[in-house]
Amino acid sequence: MASSRRFFVTPYLFLLPGLLFFAVFLIYPLVEAFRISLYDWKIMPGVVSPFVGLGNYVRAFHDDTFWIALRNTVLYTAVTVPAQMVLAMIVAVWLDALPRGRVVYRTLYYIPVITSWVVVSLLFRYLFDSSEAGLVNYVLMHILHVIAQPIPWMQEAGPALIVIMLLGIWKGIGWSMIIFVAALQAIPIELHEAASIDGANAWQRFVRITLPLMRPTVVFVLVMLVIGGFNVFLSIYLITGGGPLHRTESVLTYMYNEAFNFLEFGYASAISYILAIIIFVISFLQIKFLRNPVEV
16 A cells, blocks of 8 residues: 555655746746736735726727737738748748758858847847948848838838838748758658659648648748737847837837836736736637548
């Protein structure tokens, strides 16, 4: 009896450090953030934080700036996710067909993924400077002669969002590409050879064999990219700061500004939970409707 009890307890003793770490650094912050979202929380010690219940959540739904931030976040995700997946798939198929040099090209395409967001954000801010000093404006005006006046990349919401989206696409292609390449290499070559013998061309083999077999991988990449798209923060914060007039805010930049610039920690916590619910629902629907395997 004693030996069987020790056999039962031993695995949990090994799991205990990880469970404690998980509880202290993940579960507790989540619970505490939800508690804070129910208060007009004051950071100063000794100051009473009034209980407002769901008031912060109601405030968000009546906040025009929050809706602008949510719209920008959805737009960023809707543009960057398909662009990253399509371009990454093209690159992955090309790399998979290369007879040699795959490692070199994979490394080159993956370099943007491991570069610092701070560095590349500041670089894009310089490249797309609104004056003639910006490299893009200089090339368009004085070399290609396609514009007469500098494009106000950072002074108007539309051009600024384009710059932020271009950065997100450029930086994210390599991550999806690596996963797609691994999935392509796992497909048995015999299937393609049999299809070729039956007269299928390259496009037909890709549509009928490659994509169906890669469906679980595609769904995984889609879910992860959507989560990443809704969590866009650093590029917007460094390139535009959410301006001009909050027109390029994302949900996370707005939450950050409310918390650390205006000390509205309760409201910011409520925004974080609204965003978490949105991400959870979208991810659940994606997995539910897209995970079913397709017969080849």
